[in-house]
Amino acid sequence: MDALRRMGNKGVLSIENWLNHGFGNSLNPFYHLGSLTFFFFWIVLVSGIYIFVFFETNVGGAFLSVEYMTHEQWWMAGIMRSLHRYASDAAVISIFIHMIREFFRDRYRGVRWFSWFTGVPTLWLVVVLGITGYWLVWDQLAQYIALATAEMVDWLPMIPSSMVFNFLDNQITDRFFTLMAFLHLLGLPVALVFLLWTHVSRISQIDFNPPRALAIGAFLTLLSLSLLKPAVSHGPVVAGHSPMVLHLDWFYLNIYPLADALGPALAWSISTGITVLLMLLPWLPSKKENPPAEVNLEQCSGCSQCSLDCPYGAISMQPRTDGKKAKFEPTVNVTLCTACGICSGSCVSSSPFRMSKTTLKSGIEMPWFSMEILRQEVKQKLAGLSGTGRTLLIGCEHGGDVRPFERPEVATLVLPCSGMLPPALLDYALKNGADGVFVTGCRDGDCYHRFGNMWTEKRIAGEREPNLVKRADRRRIEQFRVSNSKGERSDLGQRLEAFRLSLQHL
Ligand code: HEM
Numbered sequence: 001m002d003a004l005r006r007m008g009n010k011g012v013l014s015i016e017n018w019l020n021h022g023f024g025n026s027l028n029p030f031y032h033l034g035s036l037t038f039f040f041f042w043i044v045l046v047s048g049i050y051i052f053v054f055f056e057t058n059v060g061g062a063f064l065s066v067e068y069m070t071h072e073q074w075w076m077a078g079i080m081r082s083l084h085r086y087a088s089d090a091a092v093i094s095i096f097i098h099m100i101r102e103f104f105r106d107r108y109r110g111v112r113w114f115s116w117f118t119g120v121p122t123l124w125l126v127v128v129l130g131i132t133g134y135w136l137v138w139d140q141l142a143q144y145i146a147l148a149t150a151e152m153v154d155w156l157p158m159i160p161s162s163m164v165f166n167f168l169d170n171q172i173t174d175r176f177f178t179l180m181a182f183l184h185l186l187g188l189p190v191a192l193v194f195l196l197w198t199h200v201s202r203i204s205q206i207d208f209n210p211p212r213a214l215a216i217g218a219f220l221t222l223l224s225l226s227l228l229k230p231a232v233s234h235g236p237v238v239a240g241h242s243p244m245v246l247h248l249d250w251f252y253l254n255i256y257p258l259a260d261a262l263g264p265a266l267a268w269s270i271s272t273g274i275t276v277l278l279m280l281l282p283w284l285p286s287k288k289e290n291p292p293a294e295v296n297l298e299q300c301s302g303c304s305q306c307s308l309d310c311p312y313g314a315i316s317m318q319p320r321t322d323g324k325k326a327k328f329e330p331t332v333n334v335t336l337c338t339a340c341g342i343c344s345g346s347c348v349s350s351s352p353f354r355m356s357k358t359t360l361k362s363g364i365e366m367p368w369f370s371m372e373i374l375r376q377e378v379k380q381k382l383a384g385l386s387g388t389g390r391t392l393l394i395g396c397e398h399g400g401d402v403r404p405f406e407r408p409e410v411a412t413l414v415l416p417c418s419g420m421l422p423p424a425l426l427d428y429a430l431k432n433g434a435d436g437v438f439v440t441g442c443r444d445g446d447c448y449h450r451f452g453n454m455w456t457e458k459r460i461a462g463e464r465e466p467n468l469v470k471r472a473d474r475r476r477i478e479q480f481r482v483s484n485s486k487g488e489r490s491d492l493g494q495r496l497e498a499f500r501l502s503l504q505h506l
Helices: 002-023 029-054 059-072 074-104 110-136 140-155 164-168 174-199 212-228 255-262 264-283 305-309 342-346 371-383 423-431 452-461 486-503
Strands: 315-319 328-332 391-396 410-415 436-439 477-479
Touching: 002 029, 002 074, 029 059, 029 074, 029 174, 029 212, 059 074, 059 174, 074 110, 074 212, 110 140, 110 174, 110 264, 140 255, 140 264, 255 264, 305 315, 305 342, 342 452, 371 391, 371 410, 371 423, 391 486, 423 436, 423 452, 436 486, 452 477
Parallel strands: 391 410, 391 436, 436 477
Antiparallel strands: 315 328
């Protein structure tokens, strides 16, 4: 499994590299797949409401009302119908890539299992929503779907009477049709909203909207497609006749050719098997994680910055229990904490580098990588630096590997996430043996722990607490973030050398 993930990750990184060149990191669609899917759902909702106005929810009128929209009111209802269809297809594509990406980037196991586990049924729900949508057109494709669904459902042992003959005789009733309409227009969308709310409930500060330029680009693409290739129906249903030629939407209707070819038993078994396998994936095998963050109340000022910075909503502020003046204290929910260390970087008492002789304790820290351990490591690294352009190179576990750059003039330090870096460390390093500090991490826009890069950048720029002190010479601090691909590690090396050279001219 590890080898598969590593290989897939390489592929994802190279596609994203290519997209970064075309779109720039901030607009790379792969970095906004969740929010893009929400955007596609908005288009589906608005266009769906519009076409519902003209839609007749009965067997006799449905087809003709859709024909009216497509051919007579093509300039509005027809475009809306096409947008409805293409945005639905785009949603399936983005969900699918989102899923594959989270898997290859190894962001689906350990504490993150919940988002994965609740994500899998959303896929099914979206597909069933699409199928009921095609059913509502009540054309020959809908007839095929109805028949094939009936055959599949009939195979299930708990369904008492045969549905299939109803469809063969074209006996579908208005009541049944209304049930489909209810499912498509209300039942399934409400279930989807609930499931999605659950899906993201363990992640904090979610950006539900993609960047504006990306949203506009996505919308214009769908609109162009709608104008160039408007969605059309198949022919009207003819009683007792099965349709001969079908144009399937493979994003939604792929189960039917599978059932045609293999029979309902195998089609059910394959789809159930894949679903169960996907849901169990976070435990095949599970991820070994470091122990969660711990709060040291004596050092905690109750400022709540750790809670604001936590990407997983794992820290909540509760009423103070130690009688101190501060009103609140942080509490860590261990089932949500990924041990990324961002909270200890955000703690104002993480100023290990203030020359204190006593053991350093921060208000919140990683028990296995405390601020004291970090301070000792940095001290030792700085003491070992020699030569010109002495640089402390700080990286993270998920971005470009900094260890190969270690040598007398370059000391390296690896944090679980670049967001664990207390800004005071930079000031300390510059005053205690380093001519410069080079901070790297995951690619911009793609932090493994969501906000590590962003918080570090803002802290250094003085835009987020804890700020890097004003007196720190920013010319001696460089930030450049890359993935761990060979090419980008070489870019990192070049940038590091250029930085070291620039230090000699200051
Ligand atoms: C209807 C479809 C879906 C939508 C709209 C959606 C949306 C989102 C959003 C907005 C996030 C938060 C991303 C962030 O801010 O970092 C997220 C996270 C996540 N999603 Fe989905 N998702 C969907 C389906 C799925 C599916 C099918 C899977 C996998 C089976 C999945 C797996 C995950 C995982 C593992 C995370 C957590 C990533 C992390 O912890 O950084 N999602 N999703």
